[in-house]
Amino acid sequence: MSASAQDQNPEQFDFVVVANRLPVDRVVNDDGEASWKRSPGGLVTALAPVMTAADGAWVGWHGAPDETVEPFEHDGIQIVPVELSEREVNHYYEGFSNSTLWPLYHDVIVTPEYHRAWWDSYRRVNQRFADATAAVAAEGATVWVQDYQLQLVPKMLRAARPDLRIGFFNHIPFPPVEIFAQLPWRHRVLEGLLGADLIGFQRASDASNFMGAVRRILGFTIRGQQVHVQDEEGKLTHISRAEAHPISIDAQAVAKMANDPKVQARAKEIRRGLGNPDVVLLGVDRLDYTKGIGHRLKAFDELLEDGRLEVGGAALVQVASPSRERVEKYKELRDEIELTVGRINGQHDTMSHTAVRYLHHSYPFEEMVALYLASDVMLITALRDGMNLVAKEFVAAHVDSRGALILSEFAGAADQLKHALLVNPHDIDALKERIIEAVRMPTTEAQRRMRIMRRQISTNDVNRWSRRFLKSLSADPAESAHRTENRTTGAGDRDQEPDSAPEPDSVHQEH
Template structure:
């Protein structure tokens, strides 16, 4: 809870803040919307991170530091849903250079195995440093003495060290929601040492998969020279002392209870039945749900499905693929080109195989509320998750959580973090189009008994490891990590 003792001072003699738990992320956990009366209101964002941390924040009356989502706008700190929200202002130039530039055109492709070519621009890096400092300063100002700080994701990799320098009393955690690349790929980053040093400011670094943790520790050995023992880094301080930074895997999950509750709601069930009827009541509904991003393997999936139609392995009269591709980073050129490519491929396949009554691929370039997504999960016999590289992929877990009848089949890329946990899915290498085609056919024709056995095992795993389990596990490990003078 908020700390009432506010007479402490930080390293520079400034007064300590009052919040014992502070989450720091690129975005605040709220969106600014217009209500029915035309008034501007803040509403809680639907994302998984917000769902994971809201219960913890409510119990501790913690604070959340982040950008409010609108450039060139100063917003005063405010309270919302038992959280104190501290907006960090970004200019239009900041959004272009720090967010769209360094974060999403340099780090994102680099950290996703160079699925697209990363760009290295010094002006982007300078802005990234400036914005990270702004986030760190806002955090240091509100944190109570000895507070716990949890920094989120690749946009803010310099914040842990900046916080450590300003407030050595703090306990600092960092979680990387996306993959961490192998040494040979990370080595391409011109500012690799600065990023490693920034991350090593934390007491605990969390990654989605053990392989991500191993990649990071290899990079530490290579570029920092610090001693690494098992999963701990002995970080040498400027005063000659040694501090421990631990790294480990903490796979994120979903709000299983909420998804399950929606899957049992009569209106959601009725909507799922309506979806199948509107599709012409096909024998098989296949579903893909992704942000429109080049890491998601949407093109590979559509290519494989188109070839199955050509081969006669699936028939447009008996099967349909629904592809939801929600808009993403539409100002970034590579994303605009990807949209043209995907929509062109869908158009060619539909032009070849559609009949007056049936459509091969229903392509939906929209975002949908979670109720509609669960209805789609219920309507789908086969879920296709074919990411070329993904930190976790929560869509796979949501599909499993929604299958209350313990049926359906999941085709899952082995390059998604979820593959470590959902081992009973049909695992595929999405680059292998023939193998992907075989997996889809296998899923479509899977005997009900086998489908039930696989789904039951995956549901058990998801139920035992929900998103609250993830946040509790990380914060408990953070409490035990690090040494402080």
């Protein structure tokens, strides 16, 4: 915070992050005393270092409905809680955000629900977030709004505080206009997003989808990556830009943990607990219908039936972190996955080995890195995914350059990790062949691929992502129009890096 801002108002800040959740969780010890600790969400991991360095403020919900919490400071970050009622949690979050927008933006894998009461709640909550942000942002501050729960905030902020520099980042995919057009409130959502000076997306295709929707639905003039935003009378109000800025991870922290002797010992213990199979296959996901968990279970089951893999020689570990358990579609998915696992194990288990080790838990960072190290093949079979940070964590953890990554071409990570074994997860036969290819891959080839992917991730880490986004946000629109905007090129053999560097997807980093 600048000295002048401090003199004017000690409660205002030059850099403000706005997200659905705060970067802290409340914990209660055995004596009943409550305190706060940094939460393990992927967004928090990405932005906490930037916040600490900037002495910034974070606006978000603290996680408990119908409770007021006063602002406080934690680890160098000013925490600004926003209150939500139980009804708003049901309508704004579980309703409009996760039962309307989430399935719509993930290509309607599950049918979205459209309820006017949900929309009304979404609009009111977005206004509350905008008001709280306007109150703590210093004159000329930079505000970075995060994700699909808060798509109306940029325009609301611009109306209240035209002096602010506003960025927005969409961590999940943005659908083609033919799908997005189904949304009854499509005009309002696009207008809300266009309140930002810069709108960031995971993939160039997402930015292109957004521009297509703006052109077709709003009819605004588009030049390159710039949108000439107009008021109701057709007068130009400002220029908004849409760019691809693929998010990444703290690769150095993952590698450091992977080199810890205790973590390496734990990895060996995990393999022993699985009966020391020749090959450990791993799936790590939130329990979400977008992740394609059923597809990989089907492929593994068929490989066992075909005799191409056998229990004892191969084991599949599936970590499925609990997610949105009050939403009906997620309850149904959990039942379906658990029935499938039970059937596979009932058919293929032996007295000494289990075919699928299913773990419906969240795990701490150290345990996840140990699990990555213990595994030979990572299965990312997302049907649609903004990025998928688990894929990057698996690569970063393999400091020995061992292992193989099978990666859905529908995950944003496929744009960077081109030396993974890319697959269409809907094609079960192709998925089976990729699994066999990974299991039988010569060590030298596996190491070559892994070294290239590790180089890409270490070069394009989460710090580079945030730095590049904020640099682009601060740039003059006229200057940015002349820049080359290909932001999703992977490292490749020459370690070529994109101009800028998540629905954060890590199970231990899920919010």
